[in-house]
Amino acid sequence: MFAVYADAINPDDPLKGLVVGERPDPEVPDGWTTVTVKAASINHHDVWSLRGVGLREESLPMILGCDAAGLDEDGNEVIVHAVISDPSWSGDETLDPRRSLLSERYPGTFAEKVAVPRRNVVPKPAGLSMSEAACLPTAWLTAYRMLFTQADLNPGDAVLIQGAGGGVATAAIVLARAAGFRVFATSRDEAKRAQAVEIGAHEAFESGARLPQKVDAVIETVGAATWSHSIKSMRPGGTLVIAGATSGDAPKAAELTRIFFQQMRVHGSTMGTREELRRLAEFLAVTGTRPLIDSEIAMEDAAQGLQRVIDGDVFGKIVLTR
Known part of the structure; x- marks a missing residue:
């Protein structure tokens, strides 16, 4: 499948390790599902990953991206929650000492499909576009x-x-x-x-x-x-x-x-829970408030968006679309 991924770590020139190409389809463990990605947004986390912060060499190659909105296996419009907690953890998943974010231990959202635990899929309100919804999870x-x-x-x-x-x-x-x-x-x-x-x-x-x-x-x-x-x-x-x-x-x-x-x-404060993501999406739907999108670009041009984040030339979110 198409994917944007880190193939090498370079603290000084992070984009040198970026590859836009093909990766195997995601593995889907028991209790997990796949989401077909329609939009994903860039975070500073993606640049830090390319610099080797939070992403280890032995985990490479690693598909980047924490945020996404798309279609679940039944065709429902959903938002992906990026915090992956231990299956045995209950309560606030941001407090799980073994938690991680997508693109750290598990392949991220800059791809045709992403695999996540079923509990990490939140319904997308009809009033939000895919690009708007993709801004929310981080x-x-x-x-x-x-x-x-x-x-x-x-x-x-x-x-x-x-x-x-x-x-x-x-x-x-x-x-x-x-x-x-x-x-x-x-x-x-x-x-x-x-x-x-x-x-x-x-x-x-x-x-x-x-x-x-x-x-x-x-x-x-x-x-x-x-x-x-x-x-x-x-x-x-x-x-x-x-x-x-x-x-x-x-x-x-x-x-x-x-x-x-x-x-x-x-x-x-770190990230947020699945329930907070659901409430955030409903808050936007009820109030008519919408995420601030700096620009939308094709996922194939992810390097351009990442460079703008590195340069600090962003006001709002850069969204990658498919």
């Missing part, structure tokens, strides 16, 4: 969990979203506005600040700028570069939810005194 699900499960926010509360432009950040802006939060966003890029306002932020500021008010929560995926600003922007008792550290995980100041004295919470 970035949008991560943002949904950060906002609605971890941040302890109520309608009318203020939230700061750092690093407007990234997949999680743009999803968080759109979802937060739809949920009735007061939304502030930051970016070093003036154009991305303007785009953040267009998609729902009440105001957007240059990174590190003083906000007009203290916020109830911060959605943090940038890491070291914005950490101090995130802590200083919160009200006493506020919550910082972190799901990434693209600028590194060693800030110049940990702000520990401010955190304990002002009784702030720092809450880690």
Whole structure:
């Protein structure tokens, strides 16, 4: 079958290990099923895999991709949940210490077909296109969990979203506005600040700028570069939810005194559950909110999309279609 896969690891030039070609059809263990992929979206995870982060040499060749929407074996329109937990695990699958994502231990979604456990298939609401649905399982699900499960926010509360432009950040802006939060966003890029306002932020500021008010929560995926600003922007008792550290995980100041004295919470968050993915899809269907798609390109041209992610030249999600 057609597939886009990593055939080698190259930390300095990740696309050197990328192959667009043919791979065997997926194996389907007991309790698993196949989904015919109609759309898949690119994540930073795919670039990290090509750099060898989370993907071991002995697992190569490995089909890339975590996110997909397509047709199940009965022709139903479905969304693929990317977190593969141990068959014996019950409860929140993101807490399973033996969990993995598609394209780490098991072939991913950049292919004609992907095999997943039957429980990892979620119905796609009729109102969402395949491309829109393919945006949800990683970035949008991560943002949904950060906002609605971890941040302890109520309608009318203020939230700061750092690093407007990234997949999680743009999803968080759109979802937060739809949920009735007061939304502030930051970016070093003036154009991305303007785009953040267009998609729902009440105001957007240059990174590190003083906000007009203290916020109830911060959605943090940038890491070291914005950490101090995130802590200083919160009200006493506020919550910082972190799901990434693209600028590194060693800030110049940990702000520990401010955190304990002002009784702030720092809450880690990773992906989301199957039930949260189902609720996210229904939230979009009910509210009319739609994922922000930067562009749609043929899966055969995946290298172009991955290069744009490497360059940081993205606002929203790049979707690969078949």
